[in-house]
Amino acid sequence: MTLEEYTDRFTGMLNFDERKGYEGYIVHSERLVEFARTIRDELGYDYLSSVTGVDYLPDEQIEVVYHAYRSQGGPGLVFKVQVPRINPIVPSLVSIFPGADFQEREAWDLLGIRFEGHPNLRRILMWEGFHGHPLRKDWEEPYFEESEKPFNSRWPEGKAFRIEENKPFKKNVQYPPEFTPDGWIPEADTALYSGMVRLGAKDAGNGRSLETDQILVNLGPQHPSTHGVFRMVVSLDGEEIADLQPVLGYLHRNHEKIGERNTYLMNMPFTDRLDYLASMGNNFGYALAVEKLMGITPPERAEYIRVMMAELTRIVSHLFSIGTLLNDLGAFFTPMLYALTERELILDIFEAVSGSRMMCNYFRFGGVARDLPEGILEKVYELVTERLPRKVDELDTYLTDNEIVRTRSIGIGVLPREQAIEYSAAGPVLRASGVGYDVRRAESYSIYDRFDFDVAIRHNGDVYDRYLVRLEEIRQSLRILQQVVRDIPDGEFQTGKPQYQVRVPPGESYGRVENPKGELGFYIVSNGKPNPWRYHIRSPSFINLTAFGEMCKGHKIADVVAILGSIDIVLGEVDR
Amino acid sequence: MYGIGLIKGLGVTLKHFIETYLDDIRWLGRRYYRDESLAERQGPHARGIFTVQYPEEKLPVPEEFRCIPFLVYEVGEDGERLYRCTSCGICSKVCPPQCIWIVRSNDPETGRPIPSPTEFFIDIDICMNCGLCAEYCPFDAIKMDHDYELASYDRLADHIYNKERLSKPVTYYESIRPMNFAFEEAARAEKEAAKEARRKAK
Ligand code: SF4
Ligand code: SF4
Numbered sequence: 147m148t149l150e151e152y153t154d155r156f157t158g159m160l161n162f163d164e165r166k167g168y169e170g171y172i173v174h175s176e177r178l179v180e181f182a183r184t185i186r187d188e189l190g191y192d193y194l195s196s197v198t199g200v201d202y203l204p205d206e207q208i209e210v211v212y213h214a215y216r217s218q219g220g221p222g223l224v225f226k227v228q229v230p231r232i233n234p235i236v237p238s239l240v241s242i243f244p245g246a247d248f249q250e251r252e253a254w255d256l257l258g259i260r261f262e263g264h265p266n267l268r269r270i271l272m273w274e275g276f277h278g279h280p281l282r283k284d285w286e287e288p289y290f291e292e293s294e295k296p297f298n299s300r301w302p303e304g305k306a307f308r309i310e311e312n313k314p315f316k317k318n319v320q321y322p323p324e325f326t327p328d329g330w331i332p333e334a335d336t337a338l339y340s341g342m343v344r345l346g347a348k349d350a351g352n353g354r355s356l357e358t359d360q361i362l363v364n365l366g367p368q369h370p371s372t373h374g375v376f377r378m379v380v381s382l383d384g385e386e387i388a389d390l391q392p393v394l395g396y397l398h399r400n401h402e403k404i405g406e407r408n409t410y411l412m413n414m415p416f417t418d419r420l421d422y423l424a425s426m427g428n429n430f431g432y433a434l435a436v437e438k439l440m441g442i443t444p445p446e447r448a449e450y451i452r453v454m455m456a457e458l459t460r461i462v463s464h465l466f467s468i469g470t471l472l473n474d475l476g477a478f479f480t481p482m483l484y485a486l487t488e489r490e491l492i493l494d495i496f497e498a499v500s501g502s503r504m505m506c507n508y509f510r511f512g513g514v515a516r517d518l519p520e521g522i523l524e525k526v527y528e529l530v531t532e533r534l535p536r537k538v539d540e541l542d543t544y545l546t547d548n549e550i551v552r553t554r555s556i557g558i559g560v561l562p563r564e565q566a567i568e569y570s571a572a573g574p575v576l577r578a579s580g581v582g583y584d585v586r587r588a589e590s591y592s593i594y595d596r597f598d599f600d601v602a603i604r605h606n607g608d609v610y611d612r613y614l615v616r617l618e619e620i621r622q623s624l625r626i627l628q629q630v631v632r633d634i635p636d637g638e639f640q641t642g643k644p645q646y647q648v649r650v651p652p653g654e655s656y657g658r659v660e661n662p663k664g665e666l667g668f669y670i671v672s673n674g675k676p677n678p679w680r681y682h683i684r685s686p687s688f689i690n691l692t693a694f695g696e697m698c699k700g701h702k703i704a705d706v707v708a709i710l711g712s713i714d715i716v717l718g719e720v721d722r
Numbered sequence: 723m724y725g726i727g728l729i730k731g732l733g734v735t736l737k738h739f740i741e742t743y744l745d746d747i748r749w750l751g752r753r754y755y756r757d758e759s760l761a762e763r764q765g766p767h768a769r770g771i772f773t774v775q776y777p778e779e780k781l782p783v784p785e786e787f788r789c790i791p792f793l794v795y796e797v798g799e800d801g802e803r804l805y806r807c808t809s810c811g812i813c814s815k816v817c818p819p820q821c822i823w824i825v826r827s828n829d830p831e832t833g834r835p836i837p838s839p840t841e842f843f844i845d846i847d848i849c850m851n852c853g854l855c856a857e858y859c860p861f862d863a864i865k866m867d868h869d870y871e872l873a874s875y876d877r878l879a880d881h882i883y884n885k886e887r888l889s890k891p892v893t894y895y896e897s898i899r900p901m902n903f904a905f906e907e908a909a910r911a912e913k914e915a916a917k918e919a920r921r922k923a924k
Contacts, residue, residue, distance in 0.1 A: 291820075295818075295820055296814065296815040296816075296817075296820060297820050299823075300811075300814040300815075300817075300820055300822060300823050300824065301809075301811035301814040301815065301822075301823070301824045301826070302809065302811060302824065302825070302826035302835070303825060303826075304814060304822070304823030304824045304825055304841075304843065305823060305825065305841075305843075306823040306843035306845060306882050306884075308845070308878075308882075408818060409816075411816065411854065412816070412817075412818035412854075413818075414852075415818050415850055415852035415854065416818060480735060483772075484738070487768070487772045490764070490772065491765075491766060491768075494764070494784075497783070497784055497786070497787060498784035498785075498786060499786065500786065501784075501786040501787055501788040501853055501866065502787070502788060502851065502853075505850070505851065505852070507852050507853065507854075515857065516786070519784070519785065519786065519901075525766070528766050529766055532766070533766045533767075540734055543730055543731075543734060544730060544731035544733075544734035544735070545731065546727075547726070547727035547730065548727040548728055548730075548731050549724055549725060549727050549728055550728065551727075552727070644857070644858070646812065646815070646816040646854070646858040647815075
């Protein structure tokens, strides 16, 4: 049965989205849950990739956009729900797709969409008690200047000023009504703590087991294992973890709001700052999304350059991830620094090509910023055929069979196959659980269909398998790179003339790439103006954390550190 | 047997350790503080320890390296500064964090804009070193600098660069980006030649 036939079953409740430049279906909110169950159980769309709220201020409407895929691969299904902008209520899909959990909380937090039936609808990126919903179109941030860039005060009468001087503290912030900042005593996290599962209480005093008590432990926000500012509240029963809640948002800067104030091109360097270990990959995803809207494709050479950069990025990121994982396991800095040495050599290439080691800002709509400088291809060739394969083997030799590594990671943090799909896990986390889902194969983009490579896959879903998947992916990336260096043609590196103000026709688009951390998606709505109307990021690090609590249950605190390391998060992307 | 993996791992570490000293011996005390040895130590054939003894040693930056932008001027016959910038404002429009301010003045007599900026500010605290300004300036008037040692004692007084502070001569530009410079000069010469040819044809 095809989806078209289902429109009959949902008469009047399911319609094609007929707006120009839009795709998918609009479902009535009353039947949303039923529809989601239908597509999951009967049509096989078992993987809910992304949940995005959009504020259509002029239509007085809020829209929630869902992107669902089949875990076997293939194109996706887009469906939407529209609700009035005042007090928007949408049924929660957490019961069907648990992976919607954090994403719905994010939409509640930033757009004020109430998801009915969500088990834990608290703010996630902003703090409890924050006033307003910052991604609403009529919300203005502190130090607000104008709603769209470029700002008028810069030219032709640009007198430099510091925004802090124009709007000193307290004139730039909004408070909830009846809030006095001077007399404010921060509340304890009672709501958070009281929601934590206790195990001890239920067995207590029944004579069969030791009487235990619940202990709450906060790891972070400043904790070396979090690789940034990230907090975990752990509920312990004896030594065992009964529940774990990640607390996010310490690095939140409302990237998406900034993105909506920016013009299309300005967002490119901002994407570098998401997963700052994989800036080329972020550039790639964003460029794809905007190019889809503009209807352009880059020339051959640019495609090859892009793939080359993306695969080098994957190696960089996986090396870093393996290094830090070993750090977290207690192998203090030796493996890390060995991995970083190889990373440095690749960063040298990035620097020569793009001008920066980490904040590359190299992709442009319809190509890349500049051609490869002379001699770079030879350098890459030398690295990917000679040095890196040797060094990856060395990494393999001294880590894979190491007894301590094996004891610390085998059987730890297991995420079974079904759960991995349910929780919308992505990237190595998903593939280590036996799901061979890789966007490069599942819905091939750019020129990945031309290359010979295998999707790394393991079946145990534990910390060790995630490490092995990453190691294998480095090898596969090297394979792709060897083909790229062999086949790269001469020619243009950019279609058309470079423009600083691109024209993007109205419509929506979702560009997704397989980033080192998982599926990175950019959802963009254009209304034909120079600035995107909506700019949303499906961030793999963020969504992979949804299953984190589940993975930790029953383990010890020391394992939490290993499990977090194996998910491989980057806080720049988690908190955005 | 239990422990083999550990021993293998330690073997790799030992190899790295020994290689560092082997390299020291191979270079006979000339392994540090010299450009040739630095290039070797940081290249694809590097072995042993990989660190750079900053600030005594500095990694050379590639031509495309970008830090803070600067304004290019040419030196006129009387030694005056001829700015390439026409204060067209494109860089300030393309700048993502909006940290470029340009004052364009009008000629008091004709009322027409003067094609050279009266003032030019960049707040280097806000600048994200993206290089878009240099990339989209139609007059090759603003370029990205290689100087990355920018620490200063007073953030408030020193970090908004004005036109004076931003200006660097075209010879400096040539010295840090010779390939780009040659390429742009060739393009300019070609354009001039085409113009000349058109004028003659008339
Ligand atoms: S530096 Fe270039 S882009 Fe900026 S105002 Fe001057 S000429 Fe225009
Ligand atoms: S480098 Fe980027 S951020 Fe800095 S002044 Fe130029 S455009 Fe602005």
